[in-house]
Amino acid sequence: MGGGSLNWRLAIPTIQSPAKLLTQRVAFIIKLKTMKINDFLSELERDKLKLVASDKVTLEAVKKVILSAVYFDGTLDKKGIPDPQRNFCLAIASKEGATNEEIGAGVRAGLAATQLLELGFRELEKYAVEKVTLKEAVNTAR
Numbered sequence: 001m002g003g004g005s006l007n008w009r010l011a012i013p014t015i016q017s018p019a020k021l022l023t024q025r026v027a028f029i030i031k032l033k034t035m036k037i038n039d040f041l042s043e044l045e046r047d048k049l050k051l052v053a054s055d056k057v058t059l060e061a062v063k064k065v066i067l068s069a070v071y072f073d074g075t076l077d078k079k080g081i082p083d084p085q086r087n088f089c090l091a092i093a094s095k096e097g098a099t100n101e102e103i104g105a106g107v108r109a110g111l112a113a114t115q116l117l118e119l120g121f122r123e124l125e126k127y128a129v130e131k132v133t134l135k136e137a138v139n140t141a142r
Contacts, residue, residue, distance in 0.1 A: 026112045037123060046127065053127035063121055070114050
């Protein structure tokens with residue numbers, strides 16, 4: 001396969017370039033994502049997702065917790081001491097002996113992971129149930 005190998009676990013050909021490999025893996029993951037999510041969720045799991053997705057406060061809290069490692073690690077707070085190793089971009093860039101290509105591939109992987117998480121949240125939002133309000137019945141015969 002022209003310098004690469006076949007990764008049977010992911011069922012995609014691998015290429016020596018980390019950037020190309022990352023692009024292929026993201027494309028493969030997106031293809032997997034397009035399969036029906038309901039095919040692997042039980043009825044109870046779907047019902048619980050409807051509860052979470054319908055409660056905007058809960059949904060936003062879950063998103064904040066899951067994405068906080070990506071968005072906020074390494075940032076300053078009132079009492080904290082900055083730790084550049086906590087920010088995934090800076091941790092990748094400060095890896096001893098890393099080439100520019102490796103750093104770029106690592107940052108790209110972090111971006112791809114964040115984008116996939118956001119796609120997952122959009123899928124979760126599709127489970128939201130529209131709230132129905134009951135209107136007071138008016139007797140038109142009066």
